[in-house]
Amino acid sequence: MLAVGNIVARAECDGRDSLTRADEPLAGLQERCGGTVPGGIAIPDLLDLVRKARGYGFRLARAITAFDGAEFVTAWVEVQPLYGEESDGEAGCCEIVVRNWQVAPVPTEDTATVDRRRTMIDRHLAELTARLDGAQRVLSVETDSAELADVAAAMACGRGRPWTEFLPPENVTHKQPLHWRLLDGVSVCVAGSERPWRVALVPQFQPGFDPSGFELLLVSDAPAAVPAASPMMAEPLTQRSLVGQDLAPVLRQPIARIIANAETIRTRLAGPLPDAYAEYAGEIAGAGKLLLALLEDLADLEVVESESFSTVSDHIDLSDVARQAAGILNVRAREKGISVEVPHPSESLPAVAEFRRVLQILLNLIGNAIRYSPEGSQIWVRLEALNGRAYVTVADQGGGLALEDQERVFEKFERLGRSGDGGSGLGLYISRRLARAMGGNLTVESAPGQGARFLLELPCDYET
Secondary structure, X not given: OOOOOOEEEEEEEOOOOEEEEEXXXXXXXXXXXXXXXXXXXXXXXXXXXXXXXXXXXXXEEEEXXXXXXXXXXXXXXXXXXXXXHHHOOOOOOEEEEEEEEEEEEOOOOOHHHHHHHHHHHHHHHOOEEEEEEOOOEEEEEEEOOHHHHHHHHHHHHOOOOEHHHOOOEOOOOOOOOXXXXXXXXXXXXXXXXXXXXXXXEEXXXXXXXXXXXXXXXXXXXXXXXXXXXXXXXXXXXXXXXXXXXXXXXXXXXXXXXXXXXHHHHHOOOOOOOOHHHHHHHHHHHHXXXXXXXXXXXXXXXXXXXOOOOOXXXXXXXXXXXXXHHHHHOHHHHHHOOOEEEOOOOOOOOEEEEOHHHHHHHHHHXXXXXXXXXXXXXXXXXXXXEEOOEEXXXXXXXXXXXXXXXXXXXXXXXXXXXXXXXXXXXXXXXXXXXXXXXXXXXXXXXXXXXXXXXXXXXXXXXXXX
């Protein structure tokens, strides 16, 4: 390898990845990154290069990048493993040569990018989620927090009323609701809770229109108190829902905070970071998401398989639910260049079913279509009424299903041999159970290489 530039600093490290000596400015960077001289190498890119050179047993050289708390530092670094007398008899020692030391200011990101990342993190931290219409009126609400059970119940009973009646903004005396931009991020009062809470409003935009609805996220930046042991915990596990009642409430928040913290690191919201370590944080966030999704699936599985399970008969518009589901997954679709065609706002298909369960089914169907469709393809969501039944069809341009797989795909834990895609094999099983509990069904029509058409069937609403 050719030497690049004059030598700026020299250093040595031992076989335990500790800098035994270092010239300036490398010594100063080591200290600003949290290390000492002598002491373990605290510069991530340098540590990675040293370990590779030692592992390969020959000289390596490359550009490294580090963030010293105020500026980016880039330099050309050469690492040479030492042997024999050069190493003073200690195995694993390396000589480090630094050239072309450069300092650059921290790059800034546009506001829209930062806002999108903060919304993604708020979704993971939210302990209550509500769907609102374009006038900020409550359509549905979900929470697994015992602390928020009362406010969630009040919102569920008050469908069609402004959300601010249930979560009054602090220090705001104007008539509610205000314009959504004035309420996004506002602190709110939660009855019965001593923690500070804030609301994030995520608009569901359509080109040329005002927001057709909102996703409301209720977030507290203070952790929930660990509940005290209860005599109820002494009940036999056969009489309780192990995941849904015991594990899910305890694990959901810490897992969500792991994901949020990893996303903060990955997206560099807390400060610049070398690409390799941002990738590590992304892997942590991805693993956390898979674990959280599995936890949710197992909790849902217990619910739909319990003898007492039933659904609520709401009067809903499937056109509106389909648009909301697609809006929630719009970012994921755009990342793969996939276009999702949904019913026009002028379309309507009334049905009798539980709003949040239908939304759950459509999120699963559209999410699967995005996951298994090729980049740049298209997904269609169609509505149809026939013989007193309402149908929502989700069609994609994916690989399709063989005839013998079209029933297997609805079986519990069935993944058709796929691995590494993050699925639990429970989504379609749970979705079909939900559809049938609402007096409908979920089926599929497909052929290999011709995509798939999943049909959600529900009772029509004759009163509308």
